[in-house]
Amino acid sequence: MYYPTIDLSSNYSRNFFNIVQVGAGGNGGYLVQRLSKLLYALSEKDKNLEFSYKIIDGDIVEPKNLQRQPFISQDLDQPKAKVLAERYSNAYQIPIFYKDEYINSPDNLHELFNIEYSFGSPIQILIGCVDNNASRQIMHKYFESSNTIIYLDSGIDSVDPEASKESGYSGQVVCGYRRSSKTILAPVGGVYENILTDKDSRLPMEACGQQVVNYPQRMQTNEMAALIMNGYLNTILADHEIVSHYTNFNARNNIVSPTYLTKDMVS
Structure with missing residues (x-):
């Protein structure tokens, strides 16, 4: 069956991808594994492919992370972004940059994306791998202020100890796309509008001193989210x-349900 697609190649004169990933925990950590290998493979195949890949996350590796996230005991007390960037940069001999901080405004993202490039405009790709809507609201604002950008976001349900054993397995990946200051595909905040109206969500640095309910995420769900994101x-x-x-x-059921593009979206 034929489904329409959005062709990105006509908008850019050269293959340069400017990638910023926010979040290096569960699905973010597993995505670094897959995306770094993908970038290595593509750059080996196409010598004209150029990219910048940055990871930003202020979290450090804690003992509770060892069960469900791609870290080992030697990583304890180190910044997650640093561990992953150095590990996979060394493994595949590709440049991966990191910043061990949290984002707190769209200006942070502007600084991360700011690259002087002499061969035209790079393709900006913002990747959200966070577990709070406050960070998504910041990324949404940056998306809305951008001329042209792709914004991928993954979100997964947490395990509720008081619910059934089926909790914590569902999730979604949303691909927003903005071209020439016009939104072609709504980002995650446009698809799930409750994200933008969530007043209770706090940024990680704002949660200090507050009582935080921390429900764990399932490793299988994190890995599936990363696999689907890497497919995009x-x-x-x-x-x-x-x-x-x-x-x-x-x-849990290994069900994947994509929402394909319509002709109206690509016209």
């Missing part, structure tokens, strides 16, 4: 296309 990135980086708007999934 594969078609974007390799084929210069966007093939679907968002994908809902359930890691």
